[in-house]
Amino acid sequence: MGSLLDIVKRRCSVRDFSSKPVEKGTLEYILEAARMAPSAVNIQPISLYVIQSEPLLSEIKSCYGREWIHNAPVVIVACGDHRAGWHRADGKDHTDIDVAIAVDHLTLAATEMGIGTCWVCNFDAERCSYILGLSECVEPVVLIPMGYPTVPCQTVKKRKSMDEIVRYL
Numbered sequence: 506m507g508s509l510l511d512i513v514k515r516r517c518s519v520r521d522f523s524s525k526p527v528e529k530g531t532l533e534y535i536l537e538a539a540r541m542a543p544s545a546v547n548i549q550p551i552s553l554y555v556i557q558s559e560p561l562l563s564e565i566k567s568c569y570g571r572e573w574i575h576n577a578p579v580v581i582v583a584c585g586d587h588r589a590g591w592h593r594a595d596g597k598d599h600t601d602i603d604v605a606i607a608v609d610h611l612t613l614a615a616t617e618m619g620i621g622t623c624w625v626c627n628f629d630a631e632r633c634s635y636i637l638g639l640s641e642c643v644e645p646v647v648l649i650p651m652g653y654p655t656v657p658c659q660t661v662k663k664r665k666s667m668d669e670i671v672r673y674l
């Protein structure tokens with residue numbers, strides 16, 4: 506499998522999944538990577554809802570109006586507790602950052618295990634909160650449909666050049 510950079514480069518958004526279920530041990534490995542994520546002041550204001558059985562799976566998928574999600578055997582809902590999360594003195598809320606780091610760990614660990622994932626933020630968060638019965642301060646931030654990919658990722662990634670994003674000062 507190789508280095509972390511290999512895994513980073515191998516991760517891609519997977520939007521077509523086989524019906525093969527994700528094994529319990531594999532799922533636990535992926536979740537452990539998320540659990541180990543750093544967070545501001547180590548508050549860990551995250552919660553991960555792992556949804557793999559009906560009728561809840563279909564209900565959660567209905568929060569995202571795209572056909573492709575319906576193939577996914579698992580959807581993880583990554584949530585952040587804005588009341589618990591760290592707020593800087595100027596008021597900036599770091600909860601979404603904490604959730605994002607955990608989700609990034611999760612997607613990379615999934616890649617390592619041969620599991621495809623896709624970040625999904627363009628979903629109906631209000632409906633998702635209602636379905637999961639989340640309290641007001643807990644926001645579903647990302648849906649992560651996951652499963653075994655049916656097609657390999659493209660090898661070339663469309664990314665800005667180093668010059669466009671890095672400034673050595």
Ligand SMILES: Cc1cc2nc3c(=O)[nH]c(=O)nc-3n(C[C@H](O)[C@H](O)[C@H](O)COP(=O)(O)O)c2cc1C
Pocket residue numbers: 516517518519623624625626627628662
């Ligand atoms: C914060 C975030 C939100 C995203 N939301 C969606 C989404 O709602 N639907 C979708 O199909 N892809 C979504 N994506 C996937 C991006 O389109 C994708 O990561 C980007 O095009 C780069 O492609 P790659 O993931 O294959 O490298 C999202 C990605 C991120 C990081």
